[in-house]
Amino acid sequence: MTLNADEYELLRLIAQSPEPVAASDFFHTIHPADFERSAAEEDPRRVAWQEKQFGLYKATIDLHDGGLIRIVRPANGERPDLMEATEAGHAALT
Numbered sequence: 853m854t855l856n857a858d859e860y861e862l863l864r865l866i867a868q869s870p871e872p873v874a875a876s877d878f879f880h881t882i883h884p885a886d887f888e889r890s891a892a893e894e895d896p897r898r899v900a901w902q903e904k905q906f907g908l909y910k911a912t913i914d915l916h917d918g919g920l921i922r923i924v925r926p927a928n929g930e931r932p933d934l935m936e937a938t939e940a941g942h943a944a945l946t
Contacts, residue, residue, distance in 0.1 A: 856911070858882060865881065866937050866941070882908060920944055
């Protein structure tokens with residue numbers, strides 16, 4: 853599986869985590885907001901950032917479907933799925 857920049861960075865951060873982690877914990881690290889909290893919903897910077905966040909959810913699904921991350925603890929209504937990198941995921945980073 854060829855990884856794009858977001859997939860690679862998300863996989864790298866998940867693989868570095870000493871414990872299973874919610875992939876979404878890293879979304880703001882990968883693409884921090886570059887607008888004021890008071891920015892209007894239609895502010896182009898907010899809209900672009902939201903699209904990047906949705907792209908990271910897709911990257912999570914693609915990494916899972918590609919066998920590079922796995923769900924260790926399914927979501928339970930109080931927290932999201934907790935993930936870890938698989939052996940194939942670690943190998944994809946080298």
